[in-house]
Amino acid sequence: MKDITALPALVPAGHGAVVCDEACRRVGQEESRRIFRSGEALVAHAAFVAGRLKVAPGKPLYDVLELFAFVRPGMPCVPSALGIARALGLGAPDAPEDAARSLRTSALKLLEEIADSPEAIKAGLRPLVHTLSTAGWRWAAAVENIIGPVVLQNAPLAGFEVWRKLPVWEDEAPPGKPSSLPVALEESRARLARLVGSAGEARPEQRAYADAASYAFTPRERAGAPRIALVEAGTGIGKTLGYLAPASLWSEKNGPGLWISTYTRNLQRQIVQEIARLYPDPAEREDKAVVRKGRENYLCLLNFEEAVKRTALAPGPRSVALALVARWIAATADGDMSGAGFPAFLASSFALREITDRRGECIYAACPHYRVCFIERIVRRARVAPIVVANHALVIAQAAQDWLSVDETTDTPTERRVRYVFDEGHHLFDAADSGFAALLSGAEMAELRRWVRGPEGRARSRRRGLEERLKDLVEDSENARDALQEAVMAAGALAGEGWMSRLGSPRGPGETFLAAAYAHVRARSEDKDAFYSLEAETHPLGEQIIEAAKHLGAGLKRLAAPLMRLAKSLRAQLNDKAAELEPYQRARIEAAARGLERRGRIILPAWMAMLETLETGEVLDEFADWFEIVREDGKDYDVGLERRWIDPTIPLANEVLAHAHGALITSATLRDASDDDGDWQSAEVRTGAHHLPEPPKRASFGSPFDYAKQSRVFIVKDVERRDPDALAAAYRELFLAAGGGALGLFTAVRMLRAVESRIAAPLADAGLTLYAQHVDRLDTGALVDLFRSEENSCLLGTDALRDGVDVPGRSLRLVVFDKVPWPKPTILHKARRARFGKGYDDLLARLRLKQAFGRLIRGASDKGCFVILKAATPSRLLRALPEQAPILRCGLAEAVREIREFLG
Numbered sequence: 076m077k078d079i080t081a082l083p084a085l086v087p088a089g090h091g092a093v094v095c096d097e098a099c100r101r102v103g104q105e106e107s108r109r110i111f112r113s114g115e116a117l118v119a120h121a122a123f124v125a126g127r128l129k130v131a132p133g134k135p136l137y138d139v140l141e142l143f144a145f146v147r148p149g150m151p152c153v154p155s156a157l158g159i160a161r162a163l164g165l166g167a168p169d170a171p172e173d174a175a176r177s178l179r180t181s182a183l184k185l186l187e188e189i190a191d192s193p194e195a196i197k198a199g200l201r202p203l204v205h206t207l208s209t210a211g212w213r214w215a216a217a218v219e220n221i222i223g224p225v226v227l228q229n230a231p232l233a234g235f236e237v238w239r240k241l242p243v244w245e246d247e248a249p250p251g252k253p254s255s256l257p258v259a260l261e262e263s264r265a266r267l268a269r270l271v272g273s274a275g276e277a278r279p280e281q282r283a284y285a286d287a288a289s290y291a292f293t294p295r296e297r298a299g300a301p302r303i304a305l306v307e308a309g310t311g312i313g314k315t316l317g318y319l320a321p322a323s324l325w326s327e328k329n330g331p332g333l334w335i336s337t338y339t340r341n342l343q344r345q346i347v348q349e350i351a352r353l354y355p356d357p358a359e360r361e362d363k364a365v366v367r368k369g370r371e372n373y374l375c376l377l378n379f380e381e382a383v384k385r386t387a388l389a390p391g392p393r394s395v396a397l398a399l400v401a402r403w404i405a406a407t408a409d410g411d412m413s414g415a416g417f418p419a420f421l422a423s424s425f426a427l428r429e430i431t432d433r434r435g436e437c438i439y440a441a442c443p444h445y446r447v448c449f450i451e452r453i454v455r456r457a458r459v460a461p462i463v464v465a466n467h468a469l470v471i472a473q474a475a476q477d478w479l480s481v482d483e484t485t486d487t488p489t490e491r492r493v494r495y496v497f498d499e500g501h502h503l504f505d506a507a508d509s510g511f512a513a514l515l516s517g518a519e520m521a522e523l524r525r526w527v528r529g530p531e532g533r534a535r536s537r538r539r540g541l542e543e544r545l546k547d548l549v550e551d552s553e554n555a556r557d558a559l560q561e562a563v564m565a566a567g568a569l570a571g572e573g574w575m576s577r578l579g580s581p582r583g584p585g586e587t588f589l590a591a592a593y594a595h596v597r598a599r600s601e602d603k604d605a606f607y608s609l610e611a612e613t614h615p616l617g618e619q620i621i622e623a624a625k626h627l628g629a630g631l632k633r634l635a636a637p638l639m640r641l642a643k644s645l646r647a648q649l650n651d652k653a654a655e656l657e658p659y660q661r662a663r664i665e666a667a668a669r670g671l672e673r674r675g676r677i678i679l680p681a682w683m684a685m686l687e688t689l690e691t692g693e694v695l696d697e698f699a700d701w702f703e704i705v706r707e708d709g710k711d712y713d714v715g716l717e718r719r720w721i722d723p724t725i726p727l728a729n730e731v732l733a734h735a736h737g738a739l740i741t742s743a744t745l746r747d748a749s750d751d752d753g754d755w756q757s758a759e760v761r762t763g764a765h766h767l768p769e770p771p772k773r774a775s776f777g778s779p780f781d782y783a784k785q786s787r788v789f790i791v792k793d794v795e796r797r798d799p800d801a802l803a804a805a806y807r808e809l810f811l812a813a814g815g816g817a818l819g820l821f822t823a824v825r826m827l828r829a830v831e832s833r834i835a836a837p838l839a840d841a842g843l844t845l846y847a848q849h850v851d852r853l854d855t856g857a858l859v860d861l862f863r864s865e866e867n868s869c870l871l872g873t874d875a876l877r878d879g880v881d882v883p884g885r886s887l888r889l890v891v892f893d894k895v896p897w898p899k900p901t902i903l904h905k906a907r908r909a910r911f912g913k914g915y916d917d918l919l920a921r922l923r924l925k926q927a928f929g930r931l932i933r934g935a936s937d938k939g940c941f942v943i944l945k946a947a948t949p950s951r952l953l954r955a956l957p958e959q960a961p962i963l964r965c966g967l968a969e970a971v972r973e974i975r976e977f978l979g
């Protein structure tokens with residue numbers, strides 16, 4: 076067995092790495108690569124390190140992050156040496172040398188923890204460690220050495236059958252419909268005082284905010300006319316506790332039916348922490364509040380079992396990753412793979428989506444793991460929990476499908492949603508934009524074809540088609556069996572797996588349409604070989620594509636009809652066999668019928684309507700349609716026809732808000748800052764409130780921060796932005812002046828990469844680590860976690876990253892935009908500009924600036940600088956920033972001096 080203490084520890088730094096054995100030394104890239112490739116080194120997150128060193132992952136290494144995931148499964152950990160050290164309570168290594176040294180200390184501490192664990196735990200680990208040893212896990216020998224001799228197993232799944240120990244969920248009686256008892260202001264204020272508790276007294280603004288929020292919890296007086304409160308609250312008001320006060324009282328009085336929805340996961344976590352003040356006892360909290368995400372976020376035990384069997388535990392990183400997932404399954408309370416405790420770094424070893432239920436292939440009660448399934452458990456909890464914390468995308472997806480679930484012939488409880496709190500309400504427009512979109516693309520068609528027919532021309536797996544999934548449900552009905560056969564035949568019209576490689580010789584109507592769409596987009600594009608996605612209008616069209624649309628439309632119609640007949644037949648069973656069906660059987664039949672109806676009544680008709688518009692040439696007022704080739708870094712990923720609502724708040728108002736009794740829509744950036752006269756038009760237009768019969772109640776509360784003292788804004792006039800060298804030099808000097816804690820936002824990925832490649836080394840020489848979206852092999856959540864955890868690191872990302880960067884304190888003290896964040900002039904944007912007027916561009920740019928500035932100052936002691944590297948930034952846009960924030964238009968050198976002095 077290898078002596079761990081003799082292994083060098085390697086942490087990337089600057090052009091190469093820091094390597095520590097007896098002593099620490101800086102080594103160049105070649106030497107770093109050599110050590111990395113040897114496999115004989117301690118690292119944290121091997122895939123990330125490989126990316127940093129620009130070397131292909133080779134031999135497995137002693138990855139301390141893997142050891143952490145094995146020893147402390149389910150515990151949140153930022154995926155770096157620093158993150159591991161912090162999670163283990165070993166302090167916070169600052170310099171790369173400290174970080175490298177900490178790797179050995181962390182590894183030894185983790186191994187010690189195994190040694191100190193009780194014999195029963197060690198015995199439980201042996202089968203899995205045996206498997207890990209076979210799989211080639213570098214830590215296996217060290218762990219085996221501690222836990223004792225390995226018991227050889229014959230069972231192929233030894234150590235992986237974690238589902239055997241998971242708790243079984245129980246059904247609960249339906250909670251009944253929520254009532255409408257009001258919440259008095261006095262009660263709400265008293266609750267707020269209790270919530271603020273030891274944190275101090277509620278401030279007058281926070282009390283006023285809670286009062287304004289209470290309107291959303293007053294009884295509705297007219298069906299279809301919910302009580303809507305639009306409340307803007309500057310950063311620092313304390314809005315979460317402000318709305319939790321009336322919201323929690325409402326749910327206690329009226330029963331389940333309150334959904335709190337956010338846009339970012341981070342805010343979800345914060346809300347859960349605040350709810351803990353209300354219900355400090357964990358058992359009570361578990362009953363009172365639940366975090367509900369889309370099912371694609373949760374682990375599917377059956378898919379996990381299949382993945383383990385498919386891997387056959389062959390040596391390699393995939394088997395190691397699955398074993399570490401097995402450890403996590405045994406530790407997680409909710410199976411949430413997007414939660415903080417999931418070892419997301421394993422995504423570099425296998426596609427995590429394999430072990431979720433993204434494709435709607437769940438077989439419900441027919442699944443051997445149904446009674447311990449995480450998803451089934453969370454859905455049941457959400458039905459009875461007084462408070463559900465969710466996200467905008469899920470709320471919109473659920474609302475859009477609600478009418479499928481309303482089946483008065485059954486008494487299966489569904490989730491009640493009568494009161495909403497939409498926090499981060501400024502994102503509702505975008506969430507509705509995606510939630511109510513229709514996309515007829517190659518990837519979508521292939522997915523539907525697979526859902527109906529199962530995988531074709533490949534080894535069989537559980538990923539089976541309708542025939543396999545529903546065979547026991549249709550065996551008694553000839554009609555149902557015929558409909559099923561017809562659907563399977565008709566699905567042949569859809570594009571099949573590998574369609575992208577057949578664009579030159581398409582098979583069937585779906586692929587013919589895609590080939591025509593691909594040719595059309597390239598023909599209409601100015602630069603058909605551009606690096607990123609291309610799009611083209613749907614008018615005028617050539618004969619070939621119109622003909623292809625006609626054929627595909629007919630094919631889709633032939634598929635929709637049998638899917639609906641099949642759904643009808645399944646629903647009939649619910650009545651015919653009412654006396655004999657167990658609740659779980661009813662649930663399965665309902666779920667199957669809903670899946671068929673969703674495709675036969677929503678997805679396929681939406682596709683057919685889009686194709687029909689192509690045929691008739693009709694221009695629809697409410698939609699924007701276009702063709703698109705989805706391309707990243709010059710590689711094509713998808714081709715299709717897309718339809719969006721020009722004003723997606725119309726379906727948002729009709730399908731979500733109008734069905735509620737009340738909704739609070741709140742954010743720090745609801746209104747366009749140009750609304751000097753208190754005009755709320757922009758907030759209403761962006762949230763859909765103006766589509767409802769009753770006007771919303773509006774209120775706004777300014778931030779308590781002293782922006783004159785705490786912030787500085789610089790419009791830098793002398794940077795030649797189109798010259799990557801000049802732009803990179805500006806970022807470098809600004810980041811150095813701030814001493815790190817800097818976020819650089821870009822409107823184009825190519826420019827981001829150009830800057831990153833030029834400034835990473837000089838920043839590293841100054842002791843500043845640079846992370847970059849689209850460069851580092853990490854998801855954006857992990858990048859932000861790393862950035863947040865290090866006070867002096869820097870992060871580059873596209874403009875869309877800004878909302879995910881919730882980094883209070885000194886870790887974020889400088890934000891730099893490469894230019895004014897104007898919206899891209901896409902076909903969709905042009906349609907919206909025509910609808911909402913020429914001020915629409917200004918509105919979006921101002922909101923983006925306002926949101927980005929809002930990231931900077933999160934507390935009374937924060938100081939921050941905001942820089943736009945564009946001389947011609949119009950003054951009218953700067954009204955987005957707080958009035959008191961001092962704005963200086965100056966050269967780069969002056970900005971650098973000022974920033975150094977201000978933040979120094």
Ligand code: SF4
Pocket residue numbers: 374375376377378432436437438439440442443444445448449450451
């Ligand atoms: S019930 Fe469905 S989601 Fe749950 S484990 Fe089984 S197949 Fe997966």
